[in-house]
Amino acid sequence: MAEKTNSDFEPNIVAFLCNWCSYAGADLAGTSRIEYPPNVRIIRVMCSGRVNPLFIMNALQQGADGVLISGCYPGDCHYMQGNYYARRRFNLMRNFLEYLGVEPERVRMSWVSASDGIRWKEVIEEVTEGVKTVGPMDKFKRRQLNW
Amino acid sequence: MAVKKLSKEKMGDVLAELGKFRLIAPAKSDEVVIFKEIQDPGEVFLDYGNSTVPPKKMVFPQTETLFRFQVGKPELAEKNVEEEGTTVIFGLRPCDARAMSIVDKLFGWDYDDPYYQKRRELTTLVGMACVEPPSINCFCTSVGGSPFGTEGLDMMLTDLSDDNYLVRALTEKGEKLQETLADYLGDAGDRDEKKAEELASQAEDKIKRSIDPGGIPDKLPQLWEHELWKRVSDSCLGCGICTFLCPTCHCFDIQDEVEETGEGRRARMWDSCMFSEYTVHASGHNPRPTRKERTRNRINHKYSYYPERFDVIACVGCGRCINLCPVNIDILDILEQVVEA
Amino acid sequence: MVDLSKLREIAGEVISRDDVRELIGYRPGTYGFRTRPAFVYEPGEVDQLIYTPACVNNLATYITLEEKLPVPRGQEPDTRKVAVMVKGCDSRALVQQLEEKAYDRERILILGIPCTGVVDMAKVEARFPGILETGEISLEGDKFVLSFDGKSEKVAKEELLAEKCRRCRYPTPLVYDQLLDDEVKRFAEDDYSDIEELEKRSGEEKWAYWEEKFSRCIRCYSCRNVCPMCYCEDCVLDRLRPQWMRRSVDTSENTAFHVARAYHLAGRCIQCGECQRVCPVDIPLMELNRKFYKDVEELFDYEPGTETEAEPLLSTFKVDDSQEYIM
Numbered sequence: 001m002a003e004k005t006n007s008d009f010e011p012n013i014v015a016f017l018c019n020w021c022s023y024a025g026a027d028l029a030g031t032s033r034i035e036y037p038p039n040v041r042i043i044r045v046m047c048s049g050r051v052n053p054l055f056i057m058n059a060l061q062q063g064a065d066g067v068l069i070s071g072c073y074p075g076d077c078h079y080m081q082g083n084y085y086a087r088r089r090f091n092l093m094r095n096f097l098e099y100l101g102v103e104p105e106r107v108r109m110s111w112v113s114a115s116d117g118i119r120w121k122e123v124i125e126e127v128t129e130g131v132k133t134v135g136p137m138d139k140f141k142r143r144q145l146n147w
Numbered sequence: 148m149a150v151k152k153l154s155k156e157k158m159g160d161v162l163a164e165l166g167k168f169r170l171i172a173p174a175k176s177d178e179v180v181i182f183k184e185i186q187d188p189g190e191v192f193l194d195y196g197n198s199t200v201p202p203k204k205m206v207f208p209q210t211e212t213l214f215r216f217q218v219g220k221p222e223l224a225e226k227n228v229e230e231e232g233t234t235v236i237f238g239l240r241p242c243d244a245r246a247m248s249i250v251d252k253l254f255g256w257d258y259d260d261p262y263y264q265k266r267r268e269l270t271t272l273v274g275m276a277c278v279e280p281p282s283i284n285c286f287c288t289s290v291g292g293s294p295f296g297t298e299g300l301d302m303m304l305t306d307l308s309d310d311n312y313l314v315r316a317l318t319e320k321g322e323k324l325q326e327t328l329a330d331y332l333g334d335a336g337d338r339d340e341k342k343a344e345e346l347a348s349q350a351e352d353k354i355k356r357s358i359d360p361g362g363i364p365d366k367l368p369q370l371w372e373h374e375l376w377k378r379v380s381d382s383c384l385g386c387g388i389c390t391f392l393c394p395t396c397h398c399f400d401i402q403d404e405v406e407e408t409g410e411g412r413r414a415r416m417w418d419s420c421m422f423s424e425y426t427v428h429a430s431g432h433n434p435r436p437t438r439k440e441r442t443r444n445r446i447n448h449k450y451s452y453y454p455e456r457f458d459v460i461a462c463v464g465c466g467r468c469i470n471l472c473p474v475n476i477d478i479l480d481i482l483e484q485v486v487e488a
Numbered sequence: 489m490v491d492l493s494k495l496r497e498i499a500g501e502v503i504s505r506d507d508v509r510e511l512i513g514y515r516p517g518t519y520g521f522r523t524r525p526a527f528v529y530e531p532g533e534v535d536q537l538i539y540t541p542a543c544v545n546n547l548a549t550y551i552t553l554e555e556k557l558p559v560p561r562g563q564e565p566d567t568r569k570v571a572v573m574v575k576g577c578d579s580r581a582l583v584q585q586l587e588e589k590a591y592d593r594e595r596i597l598i599l600g601i602p603c604t605g606v607v608d609m610a611k612v613e614a615r616f617p618g619i620l621e622t623g624e625i626s627l628e629g630d631k632f633v634l635s636f637d638g639k640s641e642k643v644a645k646e647e648l649l650a651e652k653c654r655r656c657r658y659p660t661p662l663v664y665d666q667l668l669d670d671e672v673k674r675f676a677e678d679d680y681s682d683i684e685e686l687e688k689r690s691g692e693e694k695w696a697y698w699e700e701k702f703s704r705c706i707r708c709y710s711c712r713n714v715c716p717m718c719y720c721e722d723c724v725l726d727r728l729r730p731q732w733m734r735r736s737v738d739t740s741e742n743t744a745f746h747v748a749r750a751y752h753l754a755g756r757c758i759q760c761g762e763c764q765r766v767c768p769v770d771i772p773l774m775e776l777n778r779k780f781y782k783d784v785e786e787l788f789d790y791e792p793g794t795e796t797e798a799e800p801l802l803s804t805f806k807v808d809d810s811q812e813y814i815m
Contacts, residue, residue, distance in 0.1 A: 054724070057743075061744055095779070096751065096754075098691075099687060100694060101692065108813075141740060177700065177701075181769075386710035404734055414736055417737075473765070474545060476524075
């Protein structure tokens with residue numbers, strides 16, 4: 001249940017990274033051979049402002065245990081304002097999902113810049129640890145087995 | 148088979164016995180009465196008028212897998228027809244049971260629907276007579292039904308209001324079920340049967356709303372261009388409440404659901420002729436673009452097309468559409484206008 | 489209380505105008521205390537119009553609900569106005585629709601009705617079951633008077649008042665061409681105590697609560713259809729490419745449906761409460777919409793449906809928006 005810090009549980013985390021900052025930062029972590037948990041599946045988007053909050057819902061439905069959205073620092077967005085919109089949307093969606101009972105550790109957002117490979121590692125470690133603590137996501141997962 | 152009696156204190160035992168089958172009975176979800184699969188007989192709630200969602204959901208599920216498949220491997224597709232196990236739907240009202248007989252005609256008409264028919268075959272219907280009409284808007288007596296009607300039922304229970312139910316098996320399935328409950332049933336006497344008859348005739352008098360539908364199936368085709376359809380549909384929201392809560396409605400959509408892995412299923416799910424996209428063609432054209440056409444279609448389907456094909460009006464007078472339409476569109480009001488038109 | 493003869497007189501004047509096509513108001517229902525929307529096209533039809541505390545429907549939804557069919561060749565589109573009667577809460581829907589530029593202001597003629605509260609029809613029917621003959625509800629002081637079957641009974645307003653009216657901030661319409669009664673001053677406030685109570689529950693309790701509700705949902709789409717703010721021609725809840733929520737009805741898809749709808753109403757829902765009223769299986773939809781409403785107010789200091797010149801919430805941002813949950 002919620003206290004399963006079970007070392008057997010390897011969460012599936014879906015991450016939406018903006019092309020210009022976060023994705024580049026994650027890439028830098030890779031080229032610098034920085035080790036970080038392998039649980040994240042990255043989907044590159046051009047801007048965090050492109051992320052429809054319903055992606056979070058959809059990912060959780062399809063079996064993701066956690067969702068991360070990562071973009072440029074406010075003020076540094078390649079498209080000027082995208083991340084500001086993303087911030088508003090995320091705030092609302094995150095609060096709402098928590099209100100329904102989705103553990104807040106599952107729905108995360110971060111700002112990671114292109115030069116910050118080390119910070120990327122820290123973000124992933126924190127997110128992965130958080131999701132491991134709350135265990136597998138089961139609440140409204142699609143139940144193919146019930147077909 | 149002999150008419151039996153069940154004392155109310157033995158109801159728990161009966162439900163427990165029925166629990167050995169797949170038992171479906173009314174229960175409460177918060178304050179809403181729904182028919183659901185019962186795990187614990189204690190959750191059965193019989194002190195109810197009628198459920199919001201009719202028990203048609205149990206023989207015609209809102210979502211049903213037709214077959215599973217693996218993309219690229221047609222030989223692995225497996226059809227999903229229920230093969231075994233008895234289901235007992237307990238405590239449904241005569242109108243809902245009659246509705247199933249009406250819908251049966253369609254699912255065995257131009258195509259024998261194996262999913263529906265197998266489910267019906269495996270289901271035994273145990274009804275609860277309406278000593279009081281569940282709603283002020285009941286009009287079953289106008290459309291060929293009755294509060295104590297037995298059409299479609301395998302067994303009928305009547306609350307004799309003296310802590311006993313009269314129990315009557317009506318079909319072979321009903322008799323078989325009654326045998327399994329023999330330990331809990333006593334014999335009914337003439338007095339009990341007389342009491343039930345009395346309650347039956349009183350119940351018919353308690354139905355307050357009525358319409359004479361006799362001339363309607365023939366009149367409707369003449370009213371196609373009549374301006375009453377715009378009038379009655381102006382306030383319609385185009386939602387699916389009337390259709391989804393109707394025990395005789397039976398339309399469905401079929402969609403494929405495929406996962407990234409290639410495994411998937413073809414499923415059917417309830418659809419509503421009142422939804423705007425119900426008749427959208429692949430070209431984008433919609434022959435029923437507004438609520439006026441859709442409302443006209445709905446009334447015609449129930450009171451003209453279905454009777455033309457199957458000799459029975461596809462409406463059992465349960466009143467759910469009247470009670471729950473958010474804008475108080477009232478089928479009896481519409482039919483009165485049809486009669487007067 | 490609205491003077492009925494004055495209401496009908498004004499309605500008659502409005503519908504007689506050459507530039508008004510139809511007038512949407514209220515008329516008695518077909519049974520019991522219910523009322524229903526009235527669509528008036530001729531001055532002779534105004535006598536059916538009423539306004540009482542039983543007039544619960546939000547008529548603003550019909551402005552955006554009406555289908556816009558292609559105009560046949562040789563015909564001109566009908567650009568005449570639609571007149572609509574709105575209570576305080578309903579008028580906010582019009583304000584929000586205008587804020588979003590759903591249509592031109594000249595397309596509608598607004599007859600505002602300052603409101604002191606409507607009844608919860610479910611409570612009325614529970615209190616007075618089995619009423620068939622048309623009954624009437626009126627307000628006298630702090631009591632509702634229910635007249636039926638030749639008699640009348642008084643019930644304390646508190647007992648039958650709709651939940652939403654207990655926290656109404658805008659009893660007088662915020663936009664109108666004519667007001668049909670004297671202004672009503674604000675008589676209630678919304679402190680979100682119902683939402684706060686739900687927020688305090690544990691994660692497990694929250695999900696257990698919502699799972700029970702969502703499992704009841706039959707996807708009738710009534711909440712979406714009655715909502716005056718849900719007027720997209722290509723609604724996210726219906727789309728097939730991409731299909732955000734499958735048509736199958738189960739807890740997973742139903743949750744997706746309600747999350748999507750509530751989110752699409754964030755900063756737009758004007759709290760008319762119709763969605764909850766119409767739900768046939770009693771899902772407390774306002775508890776979903778109000779969570780967004782509360783957050784929107786607390787985080788962004790924004791209240792939808794109050795100023796036609798305001799900017800829609802999610803089309804704007806502030807550089808110092810909350811970063812509390814962002815790493």
